[in-house]
Amino acid sequence: MGLTGYVGTLPALSSIKLQSVRTHIFLPQNLFTPSSIRVEAGQDAVIRALLYEGAHEIVLPYGKTVAEFVNRTAELKNRQANNCGIKDEGIIVPQSLGAENRTNSNILSANTDSLSYARTPPEILRSMELVVRTSLMSDHKANIIDGKAIAQTIRNEIASEVHHLSNKHGKVPGLAVVIVGNRKDSQSYVSMKRKACAEVGIKSFDIDLPEQVSEADLVAKVHELNANPDVHGILVQLPLPKHINEERILTEISIEKDVDGFNPLNIGKLAMKGREPLFHPCTPKGCLELLSRSGITIKGKKVVVVGRSNIVGLPVSLLLLKADATVTIVHSHSQNPERIIRDADIIIAAAGQAKMVKGSWIKPGAAVIDVGTNAIDDPSKKSGYRLVGDVDFQEACKVAGWITPVPGGVGPMTVAMLLKNTLEGAKRVIEH
Numbered sequence: 001m002g003l004t005g006y007v008g009t010l011p012a013l014s015s016i017k018l019q020s021v022r023t024h025i026f027l028p029q030n031l032f033t034p035s036s037i038r039v040e041a042g043q044d045a046v047i048r049a050l051l052y053e054g055a056h057e058i059v060l061p062y063g064k065t066v067a068e069f070v071n072r073t074a075e076l077k078n079r080q081a082n083n084c085g086i087k088d089e090g091i092i093v094p095q096s097l098g099a100e101n102r103t104n105s106n107i108l109s110a111n112t113d114s115l116s117y118a119r120t121p122p123e124i125l126r127s128m129e130l131v132v133r134t135s136l137m138s139d140h141k142a143n144i145i146d147g148k149a150i151a152q153t154i155r156n157e158i159a160s161e162v163h164h165l166s167n168k169h170g171k172v173p174g175l176a177v178v179i180v181g182n183r184k185d186s187q188s189y190v191s192m193k194r195k196a197c198a199e200v201g202i203k204s205f206d207i208d209l210p211e212q213v214s215e216a217d218l219v220a221k222v223h224e225l226n227a228n229p230d231v232h233g234i235l236v237q238l239p240l241p242k243h244i245n246e247e248r249i250l251t252e253i254s255i256e257k258d259v260d261g262f263n264p265l266n267i268g269k270l271a272m273k274g275r276e277p278l279f280h281p282c283t284p285k286g287c288l289e290l291l292s293r294s295g296i297t298i299k300g301k302k303v304v305v306v307g308r309s310n311i312v313g314l315p316v317s318l319l320l321l322k323a324d325a326t327v328t329i330v331h332s333h334s335q336n337p338e339r340i341i342r343d344a345d346i347i348i349a350a351a352g353q354a355k356m357v358k359g360s361w362i363k364p365g366a367a368v369i370d371v372g373t374n375a376i377d378d379p380s381k382k383s384g385y386r387l388v389g390d391v392d393f394q395e396a397c398k399v400a401g402w403i404t405p406v407p408g409g410v411g412p413m414t415v416a417m418l419l420k421n422t423l424e425g426a427k428r429v430i431e432h
Helices: 003-007 016-025 039-051 066-080 122-136 147-169 184-200 215-227 246-252 264-271 282-293 313-322 337-341 393-397 410-430
Strands: 174-180 203-209 233-236 302-306 326-330 346-349 367-370 374-377 385-388
Touching: 147 184, 147 282, 147 410, 174 184, 174 215, 174 410, 184 203, 184 410, 203 215, 215 233, 215 246, 233 410, 264 313, 282 313, 282 367, 282 410, 302 313, 302 337, 313 326, 313 346, 326 337
Parallel strands: 174 203, 174 233, 302 326, 302 346, 346 367
Antiparallel strands: 374 385
16 A cells, blocks of 8 residues: 555554554565465555455544545545546545556555455455464454353352242243153253253252153143243153154143244244244254353444354354344355355354364454364374364454353253243233
C-alpha cells in the first residue's frame, strides 16, 4: 500500500491485529509475503484484508480513522499518477470502478468485500490466507471453555432451586431413567445421570428392564410413568434392542415429561416462529448455554452448524435461529465445506468425524463448540484409544477465540441440561 511513501511516518495502530500489520508488513525484508507474490501486491492484499476489519480505529498521530486514512492515501496516489482512477483499498470503492480503472489488476485482495477479490487467483488467495492465519495467530491461544466448571455451576443453581421447592411445597422433582439390556456404555451413561440426580436432590426412579422385554411391555411401563404424579421427567436410554421401535417409544412419552426434548411435538414447536416447546433438547441447549455463560453474543452472528442429526445438528440450528443468529448447516453433500465454515463467527461441530474441522477452516477469533466424541487409536493409553472431537483441537487453539475441549466441554453440559429440564417440568406442575 506504500503508506510510508506518502505520509512519512509509520501509523500507530492499537489493536492486536492491526499491530500485527505494522510488525509484519512494514519490515524492510518483508518476510511476511509469500515468494509467489510481489512485495507491493502482498502488502496490499494483507493490509486491505486486515484494515477493513478495523476501519473505525483511530490512526495516530494523524487523528483519522483507518477508513479516512486509507482513502486519503488513495487520493494522493491518484494525484501523483495523473488521476489514474480510484485506488481500490478495499474500504470505499465506487461500484463502477475497479483498481486504477484496470480490467486486469496488479493489486491483489484477500478481502471478499473488495472489488479486486474476484481478480485475485485462487492459489494466491489460499497462499495469502495461510500466511495471514499462521503468522498473525502464531502466538495466539484460544480461551478454553470449561464445560465441567460451567456444568457444576448450573448443578449448584439447580440444587438451590430444588431445596427451595422442597421447603416451600414439600415436593422435589422426579426423573425416571429407563434402561433396557446390559450394554456397558448405556449402563455407564445411566449411572452418571442417576448420580447427578442424587447430587442436586432430584429423586431418581430407576427402571431396569431385560434385553428381551417386549415393545408392548415397554410401552406399558412408559404409560405407567406418564401417570405417576411424582415423575416429572422420563428418559429412555438409547439405543434400544433391535426388536423395539425407538421412534414409537419416544412418541409414547408424555410431552409434559419429555425432558430429552425429542418428542415430535416439541421439535415441531421449536421450528415454529412464536411457539416454544416445553423442553429444549439437552445437548443443543447445553451448546447455547456454554456460549451465553462465556459472554459470546449469538444475535446477528454467522453460525455454521456442521451436521444435521435429529439429536444435535437440526435442533441446535433451530435454537440458534430463535436466538436471531444467521445459520448455515454443513452436511455430507455440502460443496466446499471449509469455505462455508471459514465464514463463521461461531461453529457448532456435530458431524461425528474425528478432527474433521481443521485450524485453517476457522476464522480468527471465532467461537468453536465441539460436540463430537470420537475414539482414535492411542497406544500410549491403557485403553488403547483416546477421545477427540470433530475439530482438530491443537490447530484450532491457534486460531479460535474460544473453544470447548473434548472431553470436558459439551458432555457435562448435556447432563446438566437434563437436570435443568427436569426441574423446569417439576416447577410447572408443583408451582401451579
